[in-house]
Amino acid sequence: MTSSTAATTAESINDLLSQRLGQRRHDMWFGQATIQLQRDSLEVEAGSQFAADWINAHFEHDLRVVAEHVAGSPVKVSVKVRHDRPGDSGSSTEQAIAPPPSRRAAPRKRVSAGQAHRLSDFIVGPSNELAWSASNRLAGESGTCPVSPLFIHAGCGLGKTHLLQGICQKYGERFGRHDPIRYLTGEQFTNEYIASVRESRIDEFRRSMRRLTLLAIDDIHFLGDKVKTQTEFLHTLDALHLAGARIVLASDAHPHKIRNFSKGLVSRFLSGMVVEIE
Numbered sequence: 197m198t199s200s201t202a203a204t205t206a207e208s209i210n211d212l213l214s215q216r217l218g219q220r221r222h223d224m225w226f227g228q229a230t231i232q233l234q235r236d237s238l239e240v241e242a243g244s245q246f247a248a249d250w251i252n253a254h255f256e257h258d259l260r261v262v263a264e265h266v267a268g269s270p271v272k273v274s275v276k277v278r279h280d281r282p283g284d285s286g287s288s289t290e291q292a293i294a295p296p297p298s299r300r301a302a303p304r305k306r307v308s309a310g311q312a313h314r315l316s317d318f319i320v321g322p323s324n325e326l327a328w329s330a331s332n333r334l335a336g337e338s339g340t341c342p343v344s345p346l347f348i349h350a351g352c353g354l355g356k357t358h359l360l361q362g363i364c365q366k367y368g369e370r371f372g373r374h375d376p377i378r379y380l381t382g383e384q385f386t387n388e389y390i391a392s393v394r395e396s397r398i399d400e401f402r403r404s405m406r407r408l409t410l411l412a413i414d415d416i417h418f419l420g421d422k423v424k425t426q427t428e429f430l431h432t433l434d435a436l437h438l439a440g441a442r443i444v445l446a447s448d449a450h451p452h453k454i455r456n457f458s459k460g461l462v463s464r465f466l467s468g469m470v471v472e473i474e
Contacts, residue, residue, distance in 0.1 A: 206231045212262040238263040241278035248277045315362035323474040331359045335366035343469040347442035356446035360412040367410050377410040382418030386425045386456050406435040410442045417447045420456045431459035
């Protein structure tokens with residue numbers, strides 16, 4: 197097969213796959229992957245072990261169907277990790293992903309605010325697959341995290357808190373309990389900030405927040421209308437970002453739809469990955 201023919205074949209497979217999965221899911225999992233059809237074999241090279249495991253577990257059938265449609269004969273699907281990218285140290289391949297469980301388990305451990313859920317207990321379906329996979333990526337991959345800050349928005353009872361607490365649990369297990377991590381609500385952040393100002397402990401408050409390696413804040417929309425708290429939180433986000441910390445936030449609305457939030461904060465929220473649980 198010539199290079200031009202191979203490129204055309206790969207494009208045809210990607211087009212059919214996009215139609216089958218939907219553009220968003222296709223771009224999420226195959227946007228950074230390469231696809232090559234060699235006689236009776238379809239080879240997929242993903243950018244990380246995380247992506248390769250997910251593609252193999254969830255899209256092997258779809259890949260085989262579209263490849264056999266293009267090839268006109270039976271095709272075997274092979275998914276592996278691409279290691280030839282410049283500067284790729286392979287660190288992102290260390291953490292494989294487990295298949296979604298069939299049920300929820302009872303909360304088992306604690307973080308800084310109450311009983312914590314685990315990502316492995318989260319029931320995954322089409323409405324939350326993207327949010328769950330992004331949460332696993334933020335919590336489990338080494339090196340620079342392209343999905344941070346991760347902003348998850350959804351209505352009440354759809355799993356935002358479960359995902360945030362699960363991220364804290366998995367990150368702690370993955371990178372060690374010595375790393376300072378914090379889960380709290382927007383109301384708790386506000387109350388702690390106000391108390392630190394009243395008691396002349398603002399420097400202590402800032403040190404405690406800005407030394408974190410992972411910050412997870414639930415119900416961030418609580419900061420609406422609270423101008424001074426928003427300013428403090430903006431400085432906290434900037435300090436954590438410069439330090440390479442990971443940030444995950446949850447709200448009941450998209451950043452653009454949260455009332456009375458500063459443009460600076462909305463811009464920071466949009467700088468990473470924004471995902472909705474439908």
